[in-house]
Structures are given as C-alpha cells and as structure tokens.
Amino acid sequence: MKPTTPIKSPLLDTIRDVILVGITIVLIYWLLAPNNVQQFRPISLADLQGVWTTTHPRYQDRFLQFSTGTIAFGWGEAGAGAYAIDEFDSEPAENSTLVHIRYVDLAMTDYQLSFYYVDQSGGTIWMKNQKGVYWNRTSTEPTYDPPLR
Numbered sequence: 001m002k003p004t005t006p007i008k009s010p011l012l013d014t015i016r017d018v019i020l021v022g023i024t025i026v027l028i029y030w031l032l033a034p035n036n037v038q039q040f041r042p043i044s045l046a047d048l049q050g051v052w053t054t055t056h057p058r059y060q061d062r063f064l065q066f067s068t069g070t071i072a073f074g075w076g077e078a079g080a081g082a083y084a085i086d087e088f089d090s091e092p093a094e095n096s097t098l099v100h101i102r103y104v105d106l107a108m109t110d111y112q113l114s115f116y117y118v119d120q121s122g123g124t125i126w127m128k129n130q131k132g133v134y135w136n137r138t139s140t141e142p143t144y145d146p147p148l149r
Contacts, residue, residue, distance in 0.1 A: 040092040043099065043117065045069070045085065051143055052125060052135040064125075064135055067142035071103050071113070080146035083111065090117075098128070105149045 048066040061076035072082040087102035096116040103111050114128040123137040 040097075043090045043097055043119075045088050047119065048099070048117070048123070048125075050137050050141060051139040052123075053138045054133055054135045056133045059133060063144065065142050065144050065146075070148075071101060072142075072144055072146045074144065074146070080144060081149035082146045083149060086110070099125075 045066060045068070049068075050066065052064040052066075054060070054062070061074070063072075063074035063080075065072040065074070065082075069085055070082045071085055072080060074080040083103040083105055085101055085103050087100070089100045090097050091100075092098070093116055096118045099115055099117050101113045103113070105111070115125045116128065117123065117125045121136075125135045126133060
C-alpha cells in the first residue's frame with residue numbers, strides 16, 4: 001500500500017493563518033489592555049453627610065444637608081426643613097453614582113430625590129432632572145438644625 005500524500009490547499013492555509021492571527025490579537029489585547037472596568041462601590045448616607053451648596057445664581061441662598069437619617073433643605077428666605085429618610089439606594093452611572101432617596105414628612109407623605117454623585121474634590125452632586133446646577137460639599141458636618149416637616 002502506498003502512503004497517501006496530503007493535499008496542500010492555499011485556501012485552508014490562509015483561513016488557518018487568519019484564525020491564528022485573530023486569536024493572538026485577542027489574547028494580547030486581553031493581557032495588555034488596561035482594565036477600564038471600575039469596581040462599583042455603593043455609597044451610604046455617611047458618604048454624603050454634611051452641607052452642600054451651589055454657586056448657581058438661582059440657588060445661592062439654598063443648601064442641602066445630609067445627616068444621620070435625615071435630609072434637610074434650605075429655601076433661602078422661606079426657611080428650612082428636615083425630612084426623615086425612608087430609603088436610600090445607589091447604582092453605577094457613567095463616571096458617577098446615581099443616588100435615589102425616598103424621604104417622608106411628618107404626615108408620612110412620600111418624596112423622592114435622584115441625583116448623581118462623584119467623590120472628587122470633596123464631592124459634587126447634581127440633580128437627575130436639573131442639569132447644570134452643581135452642589136459642592138462645603139462642610140462635612142451638619143451645621144443646620146431645621147425642624148422636621
């Protein structure tokens with residue numbers, strides 16, 4: 001019996017070479033590319049604690065304040081009020097954390113507030129429904145004591 005000679009096919013060699021090059025490129029990228037996936041760390045109310053103010057002209061006399069279990073709003077000449085936080089949640093967002101707060105007044109009326117938060121330069125937040133107004137932490141300790149509403 002005569003040994004058979006394998007048939008050389010340039011098309012099969014080309015396909016094999018393309019597959020090997022593709023696998024090699026994927027492996028090199030996987031091993032050397034920077035890891036752009038950042039680990040999400042949920043934030044807590046303690047991460048937001050303190051007083052937040054803005055330089056936006058419409059809100060210069062206003063403040064937000066987070067303390068243990070409460071959120072307070074300063075309304076300028078209209079005064080200030082504090083509310084009990086009922087639920088607090090955070091989720092990853094593009095280059096920030098999206099925070100959802102459900103708070104209630106003394107009559108147990110529900111209110112909700114959603115905003116984006118970044119923990120750089122002391123912290124910055126901006127409301128989900130109000131682009132262009134940035135609130136910066138001006139104190140890490142609550143300084144106002146408004147009445148519960």
